[in-house]
Amino acid sequence: MSIYITTDCINCGACEPECPNTAIYEGGANWSLAGVAYGPTDPAPSGANDFWSADYFYIVPDKCTECVGFHDEPQCAAVCPVDVCLPDPNHVESKEELELKVEYLNLVDTSRLRN
Amino acid sequence: MSFRDTFESGITEFNEGEYFACHDTLEEIWRAIRGESRRFFQGIIHAAAGLLHIERGNLPGSVSQLGKAIDKLRDYPSPHLGVDLERLLADLTPLREKLGRALEQGAPAPSDLRFPTISYTPDPLGFSALEAANDEHE
Numbered sequence: 001m002s003i004y005i006t007t008d009c010i011n012c013g014a015c016e017p018e019c020p021n022t023a024i025y026e027g028g029a030n031w032s033l034a035g036v037a038y039g040p041t042d043p044a045p046s047g048a049n050d051f052w053s054a055d056y057f058y059i060v061p062d063k064c065t066e067c068v069g070f071h072d073e074p075q076c077a078a079v080c081p082v083d084v085c086l087p088d089p090n091h092v093e094s095k096e097e098l099e100l101k102v103e104y105l106n107l108v109d110t111s112r113l114r115n
Numbered sequence: 116m117s118f119r120d121t122f123e124s125g126i127t128e129f130n131e132g133e134y135f136a137c138h139d140t141l142e143e144i145w146r147a148i149r150g151e152s153r154r155f156f157q158g159i160i161h162a163a164a165g166l167l168h169i170e171r172g173n174l175p176g177s178v179s180q181l182g183k184a185i186d187k188l189r190d191y192p193s194p195h196l197g198v199d200l201e202r203l204l205a206d207l208t209p210l211r212e213k214l215g216r217a218l219e220q221g222a223p224a225p226s227d228l229r230f231p232t233i234s235y236t237p238d239p240l241g242f243s244a245l246e247a248a249n250d251e252h253e
Contacts, residue, residue, distance in 0.1 A: 006179070007173065007175060007176055008164070008168070008173075008175075008176045008179045008180055009176075010135065010138065010164050010167055010168070010176075012135075012138065012139070012142070014142070079146070081138060081141075081142045081145055081146075081157060081160045081164075082138075082160060082161060082164045082180060082183070083157075083161075083183060
């Protein structure tokens with residue numbers, strides 16, 4: 001399951017630098033994966049197309065691993081002062097699937113990783 | 116800056132309607148603190164966020180954040196760390212109910228809302244105990 005940011009977000013930006021996968025983007029911004037840039041109407045490679053936001057920080061489900069492979073808990077949720085980073089019921093994945101996602105992302109997009 | 120000084124800055128910002136700044140200030144304490152008062156500080160942050168959402172015209176966000184504030188703050192006795200929680204909850208609860216009714220009816224936020232302020236009496240002993248307890252957690 002990836003994490004999503006609800007419309008309670010106050011746009012403080014605390015979450016964005018904490019994401020090890022660079023899966024979090026400011027509202028209105030384009031996002032990228034494996035060197036390809038995506039805009040507001042572009043579906044993700046998985047087909048997901050319901051996550052982009054013009055107004056609030058948003059999380060790209062194709063890039064979110066719930067911090068599996070990096071941390072014990074999702075870092076966005078841990079640092080969010082207003083509790084708006086929640087498990088996304090529309091993008092449910094098991095731990096095993098998330099581990100495979102990490103492997104896939106490491107193959108196609110090491111540039112996403114933070115130093 | 117001590118927790119107390121930072122907190123008092125945040126209270127001043129809250130009472131001056133500087134809700135985003137208040138959230139920013141109190142977030143410093145919330146991030147640094149461990150132990151039982153952590154949810155108290157987050158409760159005040161939720162209240163500031165709820166009022167910020169009203170100003171920004173985000174009715175669902177205001178209802179949600181004020182609800183989270185009430186849920187967290189009602190777990191503490193009043194006063195807590197100098198904050199008159201009884202009064203704050205007495206202000207936040209009907210405000211949330213009013214906004215919730217507007218949300219259910221698909222109406223905009225009412226224009227006659229009264230934004231609460233925080234009644235605060237300095238509590239140096241409470242903050243000394245808080246700092247000592249936090250040192251033990253580290």
